[in-house]
Amino acid sequence: MIYSSLLKVASKRQARVGVGVGDPSTLSRVVSGVRQVLDKAEVVLVGRPGLEENVEGVPFYPSEEPEKKLLELLVSGEVEGAVRGGLSASTFLKHVKAIFNVAKVLRVALLEDKSGHQFMFAPVGIDEGEGVDEKVSLAAGAADFLRKINLTPKIAVVSGGRLSDSGRSPKVDKSIREAEEAVARLKEKGYDAEHYQILIEDAVADKRNIIVAPDGISGNLIYRTLIHLGLGKSYGAVYLNVPKPIIDTSRAAPPNEYAGAVIMATAAKSLQNQE
Incomplete structure (x- = not known):
């Protein structure tokens, strides 16, 4: 834990x-x-x-x-x-x-679902996690934080749709492309990272301890839904930079x-x- x-x-x-x-x-x-x-x-x-x-x-x-x-x-x-x-x-x-x-702060929150599974989560600020570079920085920063407390980071990058949804919307296509690129860069850096598409529930089921949302707005909504509606817990968000x-x-x-x-x-x- x-x-x-x-x-x-x-x-x-x-x-x-x-x-x-x-x-x-x-x-x-x-x-x-x-x-x-x-x-x-x-x-x-x-x-x-x-x-x-x-x-x-x-x-x-x-x-x-x-x-x-x-x-x-x-x-x-x-x-x-x-x-x-x-x-x-x-x-x-x-x-x-x-x-x-x-110019911009990067924060990663520690969240817990109702089953007790804990994971680092980002972005949580509505203007954070914009683009591939910020996604990689957030995931790598969270991973390095976990390593300092002797935990093995397992990263899940979530996007706005399934791979089979490509072509339905330019916004969804962009989200999928960014997630794929972010995962590729993280793997190049030696991190255990996978693209979970829109299936955040699978990332939790697989006990991934770092989850990166598609963008800051969706990340903030996920936080609020989990904490205020879903019987989850939050322990604060650390500033990485x-x-x-x-x-x-x-x-x-x-x-x-x-x-x-x-x-x-x-x-x-x-x-x-x-x-």
Whole structure:
């Protein structure tokens, strides 16, 4: 199991992790999740002034710009990992791109279906996974992450149709071509990768531990369907192309996602220390 491997890595050393809290509607879920892992990490919360009145027992940094403040704490070393928590996605991403000088972020989420099968999943951002290069980068980044925690990556690339559907739609044709090319490139790099066409259920049945969706919009919808409608779980999404441990979460997430994100941030910091 991927999460149990992350827990093992995280348990080697407590990290100081900053977690963002948004408006009062997300505060209780974020704090509930954080309290589940206070024995695994030293957590500080970052949010707008006034929210600290509803938090006890966890250090709180008030800021009128909590998205920027959380990342400043990370860059300065006051925290060793950052979890977006309940903060605004667009504002947080804007500051990530500016501070770390990246044009686009690449994130890979850790998901679990109702049977307990866990897999790294991407893209989850609606503007991510565009084109073959980004698909390969996401899959390879997820594979390298799994290798660092001593797991063997098995990649499934999903497209917009079966091979027999070629010719029905230019959009479907493009999706199939990109998936085929992505798999070919990944195999050239030595990864175990297969094109599962539109049959994501077969990828799960075959226990593939990395799944790459056709694009960011479909990936985001798959995440929402699994987590909010399909009795699945999420443990956060790691940023692949920034030098500091940053874990993304949904503002609509249940508490376990915030708890898992803190563990992932702690494990990511431990892995960096080993390099």
